[in-house]
Amino acid sequence: MKTNRIGLVAAAAVLALTASACGSDDGGSGGGDTGGGNGGGDSIKIGIKFDQPGLGLKQGNDYTGMDVDMAKYVAGELGYEEDAIEWVQAPSAQRENLISTGQVQLIFATYSITDERKEKVSFAGPYFVAGQDLLVRADDSSITGPDTLDGKKLCSVTGSTSAQKVKDQVPGVNLQEFGTYSECVAALVSNGVDALTTDDTILAGYASQPQYEGKLKVVGQTFSEERYGVGLKKDDTELCQQVTDAINKMIEDGSWQKAVDDNLGKAGYTPGAGNPPTPDACS
Ligand code: GLU
Numbered sequence: 001m002k003t004n005r006i007g008l009v010a011a012a013a014v015l016a017l018t019a020s021a022c023g024s025d026d027g028g029s030g031g032g033d034t035g036g037g038n039g040g041g042d043s044i045k046i047g048i049k050f051d052q053p054g055l056g057l058k059q060g061n062d063y064t065g066m067d068v069d070m071a072k073y074v075a076g077e078l079g080y081e082e083d084a085i086e087w088v089q090a091p092s093a094q095r096e097n098l099i100s101t102g103q104v105q106l107i108f109a110t111y112s113i114t115d116e117r118k119e120k121v122s123f124a125g126p127y128f129v130a131g132q133d134l135l136v137r138a139d140d141s142s143i144t145g146p147d148t149l150d151g152k153k154l155c156s157v158t159g160s161t162s163a164q165k166v167k168d169q170v171p172g173v174n175l176q177e178f179g180t181y182s183e184c185v186a187a188l189v190s191n192g193v194d195a196l197t198t199d200d201t202i203l204a205g206y207a208s209q210p211q212y213e214g215k216l217k218v219v220g221q222t223f224s225e226e227r228y229g230v231g232l233k234k235d236d237t238e239l240c241q242q243v244t245d246a247i248n249k250m251i252e253d254g255s256w257q258k259a260v261d262d263n264l265g266k267a268g269y270t271p272g273a274g275n276p277p278t279p280d281a282c283s
Contacts, residue, residue, distance in 0.1 A: 044080045046071050047090030047098050047107035047231070051182040054205035054263045055110055063087050066201075067108040067228075069259035070127055070250070074106070074230065077246035091179055093159025096120040099231050106243070107231035110199055112161045113280075122236060123229030124243035124282065127256070129274035131222025132162055133200040135207060137188065138217045143195050145221040149173050155184035155193040162198040165224050181206070189215055199226050201269060208267035227277065240282035251276045 048067050049056035055065040068087075075085050090098055090109045098104045099121045110130070113123045136143045143152060149170050156163040158177045166173055176193055178184055184196040185206050196203065200222055207216045230243050250256045256276050264271070 043084045043086050044075055044078070044106070045086045045088050045104045046075065047088045047095065047104040047109055049091075049109045049180075050089045051180050052110065052202050052205055053209055054267050054269070055201060056108070058087070058089075064263070066128070066259050066263040067110065069263060070230075070247075070256075071106065071108040073250050073255055073259070074108075074243055074246040077249065078242055091159075092157045093179070095159070095231055099233055102233075105232065105239075109231075110202060110226075111229055111231050112226040113229035114161060117231075120234060121231050122234050122240055122282075123231060123280075124240045125229035125247060125279050126227035126277040127230065127247045127250075127279065128201075128228040128260075129272065129277050130199040130201045130226040130228065131272060132165055132197060132224035132226060133203055133222050134219040135185075135188065135196040135203040135216055136194065136219060137191075138215055140194065144219060146170055146197075146223050149195065152194040153192070155187055155196045156198060157181055157184070160198060161224070161226065166197050169223070185212070185216075200272075201264060204264065204267040204269040222272070225274070237282050244279045244282055247279050 048063065048065070048071065050058040052065065056067045057064050072082055072085065076082070088098065088104050090104065090107050092109075095107050095109060095111055096117060099107060111123075113126060117123075134143060134145070142148065146166065146169055149166070150172055151174070153174050153176060154166060155176045155178060156166060158179060163175065163177055167175060176187070178187070181196065181198055181202055184193065187193045188196050189212065200218060203218045206212060207218050230247070232239050232243065250259075260271055260275075
């Protein structure tokens with residue numbers, strides 16, 4: 001009995017020593033105190049797209065894209081090392097819910113700031129301005145803009161501004177809504193639909209994928225303004241301000257331009273008017 005207890009105490013002491021050694025190692029290599037003031041615990045859950053090349057793409061344990069780079073920078077400013085970020089898939093229709101239920105703290109997912117969404121979540125930003133466009137098969141010259149979609153089969157994603165806009169603008173359109181844009185791309189190359197509509201950034205990313213080379217083209221006539229914001233809990237003005245400060249810093253120190261060039265440059269995409277944007281005030 002006694003021996004056992006001593007044994008347990010000794011084992012506990014060894015464990016404690018090991019734990020504290022690990023702790024101090026972590027602190028040393030991780031820059032230690034920067035993480036202490038974030039008030040958000042040891043890790044942060046960030047929602048991104050998993051299937052949008054150049055923006056948010058998951059390949060194995062690798063996460064790449066402009067939204068990923070923006071998220072890493074902002075998280076760093078909030079005191080989170082890269083390995084403290086837990087990436088969560090945030091499909092278009094689930095973004096408000098992921099935030100309001102606390103499943104993610106931030107969303108960087110080609111997420112347009114709209115008044116309707118602002119009823120459920122708050123946004124910091126914009127940090128980028130894109131525009132809605134069309135992706136068609138490379139040999140299709142019949143679709144040149146939204147006014148040429150009559151009688152065509154169009155694809156977009158549930159819960160996106162893209163689907164809503166095209167329903168409003170082209171009432172007669174034959175619209176198929178999927179859960180992700182990559183499903184639309186698959187339908188487009190297999191002749192299941194004639195066009196895919198969403199932001200030009202997303203379309204450029206798909207069109208530049210090696211497997212679609214020569215098969216797809218972006219029409220190049222944007223018909224909306226999509227102001228990408230960082231989604232966060234409704235009315236968390238403090239967090240909004242911290243994210244806004246980080247976005248401003250990112251633009252000023254050249255990291256914004258680098259994130260854009262590194263990720264969208266490959267697709268031959270050049271940001272249009274309004275970039276880099278000036279973030280709105282948090283209220
Ligand atoms: N930016 C648009 C939106 O937030 C379309 C892209 C997307 O669905 O992520 O709805």
